[in-house]
Amino acid sequence: xxxxxxxxxxxxxxxxxxxxxxxxxxxxxxxxxxxxxxxxxxxxxxxxxxxxxxxxxxxxxxxxxxx
Numbered sequence: 001x002x003x004x005x006x007x008x009x010x011x012x013x014x015x016x017x018x019x020x021x022x023x024x025x026x027x028x029x030x031x032x033x034x035x036x037x038x039x040x041x042x043x044x045x046x047x048x049x050x051x052x053x054x055x056x057x058x059x060x061x062x063x064x065x066x067x
Contacts, residue, residue, distance in 0.1 A: 023037065024048070025037075025048060026047045027049050027050070027053035028050065030050070032050055036051060037049060038051060
C-alpha cells in the first residue's frame with residue numbers, strides 16, 4: 001500500500017460511541033454488541049467493524065492502528 005493510500009485509509013477511520021448497537025461486522029459477519037466500534041467510510045458507504053477485527057485488517061494492510 002502506498003503512503004498516500006495508507007494516509008487516506010487512516011483518515012477515513014472514525015470512532016463512534018454508537019447509541020444503537022446491533023450492526024453487523026463486515027469482517028467476521030457477527031453482530032456488534034458493544035457501543036464501541038470502528039466505522040470506515042468508503043465511496044459514500046459506511047462499513048462497521050469490531051475493534052479487534054479492525055486491528056486484524058490494519059495488521060494485514062501493514063497499518064498501525066493506535067487505539
